[in-house]
Amino acid sequence: MIKEHKVTCIVCPAGCEIIARVRKNSIIEIRGNRCKKGVDYARNEVIEPRRVLTTTVRLENGHFLPVKTAKPIPRELIFKAIKELKEVRVKVPVKMGEVVHQNVAGSNVDVVSTRSWRK
Amino acid sequence: MTDVVIIGGGVVGCMIARELSRFDLSVVLLEKEEDVASGTSKANSAVIHAGYDAKPGTLKAQLNIRGNALFDKICDELDVPFKRIGSLVVAVKEDDVKELEKLLEQGKANGVSPLKIISKEELFELEPNINSKACAALYAPTAGIINPFELTVALAENAAQNGVTIRFNSPVVDVKACDDGMMMVKTPHETFHSPFVINAAGLFADEISQMAGAEAYTITPRKGEYLIFDKRCSDMINMVIFPTPTKFSKGILVCPTIDGNFFIGPNSNDIEDKHDTGVTSEGIDEIIRGARRLVPGLPLENVITSFAGLRAVSNTNDFIIEASRKVKGFINVGGIQSPGLSSAPAIAEMVIEILQEEGLTLKEKNNFNSRRNRIYPFRELNDEERKKLIRHNPAYGHVICRCETVTEGEIVDAIRRPVGARSLDGIKRRTRAGLGRCQGGFCSPRVIKILSRELGISPLKVTKCGQGSEILKGRTKDFIDSDGDFNES
Amino acid sequence: MRVRELVIIGGGPAGLSAAVEAKKLGVEDVLIIDRESEPGGILKQCIHTGFGLHVFKEELTGPEYAERFIAEAQERGIEIMLDTMVIELTDDRRILAVNSRDGLVELKARAVILAMGCRERTRGAINIPGFRPSGIFTAGTAQYFINIEGYMPGKEVVILGSGDVGLIMARHLTLEGAKVKCVAEIMPYSNGLTRNIVQCLQDFNIPLLLNHTVVNIHGKKRVEGVTIAEVDLNRKPRMETARYVSCDTLLLSVGLIPENELSRMAKVQIDEVTGGPVVDQSMQTTIEGIFACGNVLHVHDVVDLVTIEARVAARGAADFLKQKKKRIRPATVPVIPGEGLRYVLPQRIDLDGALEETQNFFMRSVKPMDRGRLLIQSDRGVVMSKNLKFIRPSEMISIKVKREILQQNNCLKISLCEGSENGD
Structure with missing residues (x-):
């Protein structure tokens, strides 16, 4: 079975509409790209798109702390990650960059604070 | 036992309540919404008319003239800003001048004074931005502007200070005469027995009258739409500017507000739904077209908001202010459309007379306090007053609404005083927080916090204008249940 | 009334960047006034990524971008007056602010940088x-x-x-x-x-x-x-x-609207298209000693450009503060947007002011174009041109112009035509 994926390239402002044809998880054709960078981009988007997840978690003082995944995580894990983070409570003080939750959604990526909070 | 029940917390109901609070009486005012002035009283032209519009001999003519004259004293006592800025009826073609002359005669017959027709030159001196085709105008210096909401709140506060009980969220579900000669008024929560019931239910006065078994009449909602301009454009006009009137209405005006903005509107369309305060694009086009005939250079890019109000038009085309001949103790105060706001003080006087005629004994209280102070408007104070105020209460140093410079002190005061604000709209109308050019974008989260703190409720329970208009739907991540779906195309 | 050297109104990315830069350039007394209880402005709530690629060469979230500047401001001893709303600004740079602690705060600033940002339509x-x-x-x-x-x-x-x-x-x-x-x-x-x-x-x-x-x-x-x-x-x-x-x-x-109520109070001339002050190459407004940067000047799409602009304003303010005597009204070259462009910034060049070897101009197109040709014209005809690709109204166009071009012409018009010469 061949599946066709349409990918909008975001590497540069040209925004090429790239078509990637995939059979059994391997790419057999990429077209529509105007440069080579589009090939890599489309491949990643089709095989395993990844995103940095940003959201907030609760601090024990009742406020909300902005956080992000330290690296992009597989896009399909994002809602699982959000659900995990719903239960997280972080103690103050916390520093920017501090890990507040490890290995989110089994992605091997940690979630870190994106700001400091003193009290 | 209750002596008088007033149905309706608009300007008329509150004016009557305040007048009755002078006397040794137990008075209850019932309002179906969560605040006073929630119907016709909050969305109108806010003009205190001079009194030349109504046909001589009508109640409208008589009460407008009397009402207009009473405003200085009432506004002084209640600390409500009121300015007699004067009004102009502008003739933009020669034919209109004849109409102006008719209006002048009518005004004189009604007793409006001073009142005169001014020349083109005089007109342009007063209003340089007026249509260059204008050829004359009828000038009435006694016309004024007011904030009708602020007036209504002030009346309600003063009535409450003097012992009137005000019940919100209390729609009347039944009203009838009982066998003992008393009347019974029922809301979802309470039942009141009283010898006198005053029906000041605005758009719904016909339904209340019918419910009571009193005289039948109909109230038709007549919609008027408005556009409000940024304060930046306040020097466009100086007075209330009307076109030459037609058979149907006083026309679309261009008019300053007491708070320093100006508005255009209203148009005039009879509708069926008494709840339909929706603004239409046709309506907006209509008022822009109309207003441009008066002031061609309207700065439309500076419109900050639009709204619509409903006039309560009776089938008699005059105010209906009378004791029912069918139901003893039931007094109708219906069909109070324009000049209802201008007439309100005189309407209240008239209702008091009717109550006496109907057998209510009035004994003046010796502790009636006619005065009420407004919320300190930080933006209007001078620097010395500001310093003093902040020293006295640091909350006045915390600006919450940047567009209108409204402080936390004012917002807290608006909540804590009698008949205090319970919603975002309540705060907005009492303090102007959220009424400026950003329309609450900046201050509404902050006002929600203050309301939540002062009322001891969760921010989730804070409303825009009463139950059903909650602003926030839940906490973040509350609604996540199933796995989200991703684009798998 | 206390006299302060440089007062910056607004502690968002523009104000923080300008403060740090001014301090680096030797302005000793820098005060930021911000109406919120924490500095950082709108970045505090922009928790998504996409900030800092130009300035820090890495992708940060809004709070991270802000915190780097806040930390630097603190290290450099910049005073930030929080929970304080500026309610008046005059053309002789008197400032009236209000807060709960001090009540009314009256200041006289030798230079002011406007960094109040924008509001939403x-x-x-x-x-x-x-x-x-x-x-x-x-x-x-x-x-x-x-x-x-x-x-x-x-x-x-x-x-x-x-x-x-x-x-x-x-x-x-x-x-x-x-x-x-x-x-x-x-x-x-x-x-x-x-x-x-x-x-x-x-x-x-x-x-x-x-x-x-x-x-x-x-x-x-x-x-x-x-x-x-x-x-x-x-x-x-x-x-x-x-x-x-x-x-x-x-x-x-x-859409967003630059928030210029204070600028108007100070009689600063406002460009009706950008909604922000008219400025020269040092980001000085039409009122001497009052500078502007960030979204109060024009709405930016990338915060990094706000920082870069703020640095220019800081340099302008620092130079202004070093000036010994008052200058007479300088000779200026107006720079106006022509066909295809909504606006160009700065709107004028002060020929007596400091001029770098090349001057950056920022502009926005009126519509998207795959290819376009940017033309700079004076009364002598086209003095410079450049082909551009993938033009979007949402993405600011920037172009560097040589000092000589600015000095040799008494008016410049920049326009953008769809398509390009030689089909390139």
């Missing part, structure tokens, strides 16, 4: 008919509720406007548990970055309806739905295409 400004129920939010207010307060403004949302804030909010709302029904955009193209269209809409199957607008809002107490319709070429709704979309929330992302 509202429903009133775009006149959507219908009721005025609860459930209508500007995108930024919704962002504040979600990211700062942890509250959801709605469960089922329609977004009007596809600028970046609207797109980012579509994703945030979805991640936090709401259902975003669609994003309606009145223009035939989105004003957001492609990256945001892909990662905020396409990732979550949120439809982007181009050439669509909201023509009615339903619901008396709370939004119950909206009517959306296609628009014709004149952007007038075609009512025969109207359809009802049920939702409890309408989010407006319909």
Whole structure:
């Protein structure tokens, strides 16, 4: 079975509409790209798109702390990650960059604070 | 036992309540919404008319003239800003001048004074931005502007200070005469027995009258739409500017507000739904077209908001202010459309007379306090007053609404005083927080916090204008249940 | 009245960047006044990534970008007066501010940098008919509720406007548990970055309806739905295409307006197109000693450019403070936008002021173009030209112009023509 994926390239402002044809998880054709960078981009988007997840978690003082995944995580894990983070409570003080939750959604990526909070 | 029940917390109901609070009486005012002035009283032209519009001999003519004259004293006592800025009826073609002359005669017959027709030159001196085709105008210096909401709140506060009980969220579900000669008024929560019931239910006065078994009449909602301009454009006009009137209405005006903005509107369309305060694009086009005939250079890019109000038009085309001949103790105060706001003080006087005629004994209280102070408007104070105020209460140093410079002190005061604000709209109308050019974008989260703190409720329970208009739907991540779906195309 | 050397109004990215730079340039006494209880401005609530690629060469979230500057400001001993609202500014740089601690604060500044940012356009400004129920939010207010307060403004949302804030909010709302029904955009193209269209809409199957607008809002107490319709070429709704979309929330992302109430009080001349002050190459406004940078000057799409602009303003202010005697009104070269451009900034060049070897000009196109040719003309004809690719109104165009060109001409017009010479 061949599946066709349409990918909008975001590497540069040209925004090429790239078509990637995939059979059994391997790419057999990429077209529509105007440069080579589009090939890599489309491949990643089709095989395993990844995103940095940003959201907030609760601090024990009742406020909300902005956080992000330290690296992009597989896009399909994002809602699982959000659900995990719903239960997280972080103690103050916390520093920017501090890990507040490890290995989110089994992605091997940690979630870190994106700001400091003193009290 | 209750002596008088007033149905309706608009300007008329509150004016009557305040007048009755002078006397040794137990008075209850019932309002179906969560605040006073929630119907016709909050969305109108806010003009205190001079009194030349109504046909001589009508109640409208008589009460407008009397009402207009009473405003200085009432506004002084209640600390409500009121300015007699004067009004102009502008003739933009020669034919209109004849109409102006008719209006002048009518005004004189009604007793409006001073009142005169001014020349083109005089007109342009007063209003340089007026249509260059204008050829004359009828000038009435006694016309004024007011904030009708602020007036209504002030009346309600003063009535409450003097012992009137005000019940919100209390729609009347039944009203009838009982066998003992008393009347019974029922809301979802309470039942009141009283010898006198005053029906000041605005758009719904016909339904209340019918419910009571009193005289039948109909109230038709007549919609008027408005556009409000940024304060930046306040020097466009100086007075209330009307076109030459037609058979149907006083026309679309261009008019300053007491708070320093100006508005255009209203148009005039009879509708069926008494709840339909929706603004239409046709309506907006209509008022822009109309207003441009008066002031061609309207700065439309500076419109900050639009709204619509409903006039309560009776089938008699005059105010209906009378004791029912069918139901003893039931007094109708219906069909109070324009000049209802201008007439309100005189309407209240008239209702008091009717109550006496109907057998209510009035004994003046010796502790009636006619005065009420407004919320300190930080933006209007001078620097010395500001310093003093902040020293006295640091909350006045915390600006919450940047567009209108409204402080936390004012917002807290608006909540804590009698008949205090319970919603975002309540705060907005009492303090102007959220009424400026950003329309609450900046201050509404902050006002929600203050309301939540002062009322001891969760921010989730804070409303825009009463139950059903909650602003926030839940906490973040509350609604996540199933796995989200991703684009798998 | 206390005299301060440099007072910066606003502690967002523009104000913080300008403060740090001014201190670096030797201005000893720098005071930032901010109305909130923490500095950082709008960045505090922009918890998504995409900030810092130019300035820090890495991708940061808004709070991270802000914290780097806040930390630097603290290290350099810059005073930040928080919870303080400036309520008056005069053309001789007297400032009246208010807070709960000190009451009224009266200052005289030797130089002022305006960095008040911008506000969102509202429903009133775009006149959507219908009721005025609860459930209508500007995108930024919704962002504040979600990211700062942890509250959801709605469960089922329609977004009007596809600028970046609207797109980012579509994703945030979805991640936090709401259902975003669609994003309606009145223009035939989105004003957001492609990256945001892909990662905020396409990732979550949120439809982007181009050439669509909201023509009615339903619901008396709370939004119950909206009517959306296609628009014709004149952007007038075609009512025969109207359809009802049920939702409890309408989010407006319909543009930003520089916040210049204080600038107007100080009699600073405002450019009607940008909505911000008219400035020269040092970001000095038409009032001597008052400078401006960031979104108060013109709405930026990338925060990094705000920082860069703020540094220019800081340098301008620092130079101004070093000046020994008052200058007479300088000779200026006006720079005006021609065909194809909405605006050009700076709007004028002060020939007596400091001029770098090359001067950066920033501008916005009136419409998207795949290829365009930028022409700089004086009364002597075309003095410089440049071909550009993939022009979007949402993405600022920048061009460097040699000092000589500025010095040799007494008026410059910059225009943008679709297509390019030689088809290149």
